[in-house]
Amino acid sequence: MRKKIKIKKKPFIILFIVVCLVSLLLVFNKANSPINMEDKLSKLGYSSSEVKTIMKNVPKDEYKLILKKYNKSLVNLLSSKDYKEENFKKYIEYYEKNPKASIEDIIVIMNSKYNLMKYPASSLLASLVKEKYYIHRNVIRYLDYGNSHEAEARKIISIVNSKADYKFYTDTKEANVKDGNLILVNKFYHLPDKYEPDDLVTLTEKYNQGVNNKMRKEAADAFMKMVDGAMLDSIILKNSSAYRSYDYQVNLYDRYAKRDGKEKADIYSARPGYSEHQTGLCSDINKIDSSFANTKEAKWLAGNAYKYGFILRFPEGKEDITGYKYEPWHFRYVGIDAAKVIYDNNLTLEEYYAYYIEK
Numbered sequence: 208m209r210k211k212i213k214i215k216k217k218p219f220i221i222l223f224i225v226v227c228l229v230s231l232l233l234v235f236n237k238a239n240s241p242i243n244m245e246d247k248l249s250k251l252g253y254s255s256s257e258v259k260t261i262m263k264n265v266p267k268d269e270y271k272l273i274l275k276k277y278n279k280s281l282v283n284l285l286s287s288k289d290y291k292e293e294n295f296k297k298y299i300e301y302y303e304k305n306p307k308a309s310i311e312d313i314i315v316i317m318n319s320k321y322n323l324m325k326y327p328a329s330s331l332l333a334s335l336v337k338e339k340y341y342i343h344r345n346v347i348r349y350l351d352y353g354n355s356h357e358a359e360a361r362k363i364i365s366i367v368n369s370k371a372d373y374k375f376y377t378d379t380k381e382a383n384v385k386d387g388n389l390i391l392v393n394k395f396y397h398l399p400d401k402y403e404p405d406d407l408v409t410l411t412e413k414y415n416q417g418v419n420n421k422m423r424k425e426a427a428d429a430f431m432k433m434v435d436g437a438m439l440d441s442i443i444l445k446n447s448s449a450y451r452s453y454d455y456q457v458n459l460y461d462r463y464a465k466r467d468g469k470e471k472a473d474i475y476s477a478r479p480g481y482s483e484h485q486t487g488l489c490s491d492i493n494k495i496d497s498s499f500a501n502t503k504e505a506k507w508l509a510g511n512a513y514k515y516g517f518i519l520r521f522p523e524g525k526e527d528i529t530g531y532k533y534e535p536w537h538f539r540y541v542g543i544d545a546a547k548v549i550y551d552n553n554l555t556l557e558e559y560y561a562y563y564i565e566k
């Protein structure tokens with residue numbers, strides 16, 4: 208008898224376990240069912256239209272994140288035109304870290320392709336990541352510069368990308384000669400010791416009126432094309448100063464420094480090794496004087512030089528990036544493709560180099 212009863216118990220125990228599991232599963236499902244969610248949200252104080260917004264936009268797997276208490280910011284987040292469902296979890300996590308930040312800033316920052324979770328949310332950061340020339344490895348310097356200077360995001364990015372948040376002639380490096388026509392020589396990048404290009408050619412009288420009449424072959428060809436092109440518009444252009452050797456710059460800079468002091472000389476003259484003229488890729492055209500800016504020749508150059516691969520190297524309003532005052536006469540050869548990008552986007556070579564070459 209006893210033995211028989213024992214055998215019959217087993218199926219009942221199994222059945223009991225199965226029933227328990229099924230019930231648990233049903234209860235679990237009900238908790239996450241939409242109807243139940245709507246109820247819970249109403250109880251938390253959300254209006255029926257808010258409930259609709261939430262149900263429409265929150266991913267089902269993330270319901271647990273929103274059932275703590277009524278939160279108007281959540282509704283604003285979900286109603287924003289920039290809201291992306293796939294970023295929902297990131298928005299919530301970032302918002303919890305930055306409860307005082309604006310929802311729009313949270314969305315912009317988390318929508319960016321960079322991982323910015325560890326940086327405090329701010330309107331400055333949001334406006335920075337929207338900028339075309341944002342470079343992620345510079346983010347801390349952008350924020351430092353932006354928090355200590357009154358400047359727009361684009362300006363902050365230009366300054367920092369160009370290293371101009373550092374003092375000129377500090378943290379200097381050797382320019383990369385392999386960059387060819389795009390080599391960057393400025394107050395942070397100097398040429399190798401006694402560098403001299405090996406393909407300098409001499410400009411003939413038709414194209415030149417100065418002592419320093421040599422340019423690198425490709426730049427010289429482009430320069431002559433430009434002068435010929437200008438002539439068709441009755442504009443007469445001539446080189447006044449192109450390639451200048453290291454030793455020449457030593458003399459020039461020393462003369463200026465003696466006359467005006469180093470600090471003043473630095474604003475209009477390059478220290479030896481730091482002059483773009485040593486690259487053989489630039490030319491001071493016609494009159495080396497600020498009065499040149501108002502001539503029809505300067506205006507023609509400003510609007511047409513890029514078509515021949517030349518850029519106005521030290522533009523007005525970019526002095527804090529280039530480190531030089533406006534020089535309407537100084538044109539630098541970079542090739543037609545780069546010149547067009549620089550012209551179209553109102554960049555300096557510094558900004559172009561940081562984003563398109565160095566990055």
Ligand SMILES: [Zn+2]
Nearest residue numbers: 484490491537
């Ligand atoms: Zn010059």
